[in-house]
Amino acid sequence: MQGGALWVTALALALGTFMQVLDTTVANVSIPTIAGNLGASTDQGTWVITSFAVANGISVPLTGWLMMRFGIVRTFVVAVLAFTVTSLLCGLAWNLSSLVFFRVLQGAASGPMVPGSQALLLLLFPPARKGLALALWSMTTLVAPIMGPMLGGWISDNATWPWIFYINVPIGLFTVAVCWFQLRRRETPTRKLPVDQVGIALLVVWVGALQIALDKGKDEDWFSSPFIVVLSLIAVIGFAAWLIWELTDKHPIVDLSLFKHRNFTFALIPMTLGYAVFFGNVVILPLWMQTQLGYTATWAGLLAAPSGVVAVLVSPLAARFLAKWDARWLTALALAAFAGSYYMRAQLTADAAVMDFVIPQLIQGIAMGTFFVAILTIMLDGIEPPRVPAASGLAIFLRTIAASFATSITTTFWDRREAFHQAHLATGTSVYDAPMQEALNQMHSLGMSDGAALTALNQQMVGQAYLLSSLDYFWISSWLTLFMIALVWLARRPATAGTAHVAAD
Known part of the structure; x- marks a missing residue:
């Protein structure tokens, strides 16, 4: 065509x-x-x-x-x-x-x-x-x-x-x-x-239990809830049974033999982990902006748009570079750009201007437009054409699970670190401190009662705690992404320098 x-x-x-x-x-x-x-x-x-x-x-x-x-x-x-x-x-x-x-x-x-x-x-x-x-x-x-x-x-x-x-x-x-x-x-x-009916049944059981546990865990306070404990046990036992079955069945529903390909394995790991960190940031940033910084849903979405625009512009250029460069180098550079964008977010303050959010998004867009093109080139290198759908399906399946983990872990981490920082801030302040007394006097001069003034000060403390919690998450994201660069170099250089060589043989 x-x-x-x-x-x-x-x-x-x-x-x-x-x-x-x-x-x-x-x-x-x-x-x-x-x-x-x-x-x-x-x-x-x-x-x-x-x-x-x-x-x-x-x-x-x-x-x-x-x-x-x-x-x-x-x-x-x-x-x-x-x-x-x-x-x-x-x-x-x-x-x-x-x-x-x-x-x-x-x-x-x-x-x-x-x-x-x-x-x-x-x-x-x-x-x-x-x-x-x-x-x-x-x-x-x-x-x-x-x-x-x-x-x-x-x-x-x-x-x-x-x-x-x-x-x-x-x-x-x-x-x-x-x-x-x-x-x-x-x-x-x-x-x-033949249809792997047992494999399908076990897959439905453990994936369904895991997904529901991840989605409802935060609301149910995780393992303090018998409901989450039972779901987790079902997921673990079901996964173990499914794994054993898929490795021994003649016609498994999921082709786990793909992991025998070195490039598939060592590209899939950083791709899955990288997507989990990326998706966690996609979740937490608009959540923080809407709940603590006063942005509407529309504006929180609009401030995320620059990364998408840059990714669209960069992806074709990345494809051209792949024709000349080792895909591992491009992947490493993309991961470094991701880490840089997360690090810049870790420097944000409560009164950050719009451009303070936009610039990290632009850098993230460069990383987005490069990373997935390059990592897919490595992952699919040497996979026979008839097996490409199975390889792609397995990769997307793991990416979906990783995104679910990332969503649950991110929101739980964010709330618990907020509670930690709020407790720490509360122990270091008192209404009898001079700065607090001055703030209360200013609020009283505006006609606010004691209760209203204390409520306003508490809201400011909660906002600061969520700020510190967000910065913790961005900082951890940056270091985790840098660690993934080492994993990329465990893969071999793709057989053809940069052309996604999936039509091997």
């Missing part, structure tokens, strides 16, 4: 990825609005996120089997069509129970979309332009999580919540029409494979 047909098809595939990744974050900032309109509490509304994540986490590992059984094109097109229909149903939901049910269906349908779009892009582009294909795919997977909160916040502030899901309908229909018309005669070979 060449010329305009190639680029229109590539756009459709990219939009398919964009839709799926966008829906992992677009509802986050809209949960209070959705729950209120459906007559539910905010805590109950979080099941809108959890249900999608659980179903998606379970369906992603099935991608390899589905595509070998039915073909990549057919599986991808059907998945996008089902995702589009379920998006419409989500918008039409009449209560929370129906919305959660439709979100489960939407998450299950979305599993093959991201690995399917990646595999088809790599098959469409010639070997010399594999890096460009990966750049296009990476742009959509990186920009969508940042666009999600911004778009969700804008829709919540200016329209009704069902439009969060309705916007998928025209995009989905366009993707289905283009991909089926352009690719139906390019279907990949298929073969009948």
Whole structure:
């Protein structure tokens, strides 16, 4: 495929990825609005996120089997069509129970979309332009999580919540029409494979238990809750049983033999950890800005936009550099840029100006536009074309689990460090100190009562505690990211300098 047909098809595939990744974050900032309109509490509304994540986490590992059984094109097109229909149903939901049910269906349908779009892009582009294909795919997977909160916040502030899901309908229909018309005669070979029913059942058990435990752990105070303890035990035992089964079964649902490839293993580890740290920052930064710094959901999203714009501009350039440079060097430079952006955030203050938030986002955009293109080049090096969907599905599955861990760990860490810093600040201050007395006198002169003045001072102390907690997280993120650079060099240099050599042999 060449010329305009190639680029229109590539756009459709990219939009398919964009839709799926966008829906992992677009509802986050809209949960209070959705729950209120459906007559539910905010805590109950979080099941809108959890249900999608659980179903998606379970369906992603099935991608390899589905595509070998039915073909990549057919599986991808059907998945996008089902995702589009379920998006419409989500918008039409009449209560929370129906919305959660439709979100489960939407998450299950979305599993093959991201690995399917990646595999088809790599098959469409010639070997010399594999890096460009990966750049296009990476742009959509990186920009969508940042666009999600911004778009969700804008829709919540200016329209009704069902439009969060309705916007998928025209995009989905366009993707289905283009991909089926352009690719139906390019279907990949298929073969009948037995269904690993035991593997699927164990996967549903341990992933479902783990996802629910991670999503509800913070609300239930983690292991002080018998509910979380039971879920954790089910997840651990289920995972151990699933792992043993998958390693011994002749036709496993998840191909764990991919870890025998050195580059796959030592690229997947930093990619998963790097995405976890990145996603944790994506969660905590707008949360801090909205709850403590007075930003609206729309503005918190807008301040995240520069990194997405820069990533879109940088990704094609990174693809060109991959044709000449060792992908490990580009990956290391990208990780260093990530670490630099986190370190700059660790220097923020309570009265930070807008540009103090924007500049780290610009640097992060450079890292985003480079990192995933380069790390995917290393990871897929030497993987046979028929196994690319399985490799991509496994990578996305682990990335999904890592993002769940990151979300739970980040919010728990943030709240507990806030409590620590607040207690530390409280022990070092007293209403009888001269600065406190001066502050109280100023508030009294404004007509505030003692109770109101003390409440205002306490709010300032809480704000400072959350500031210190956020700075702790950014500092840790910076050092963890620097550590990952060493892992990259455990991989071999890709067989072809920079062209994503997935069509080996």
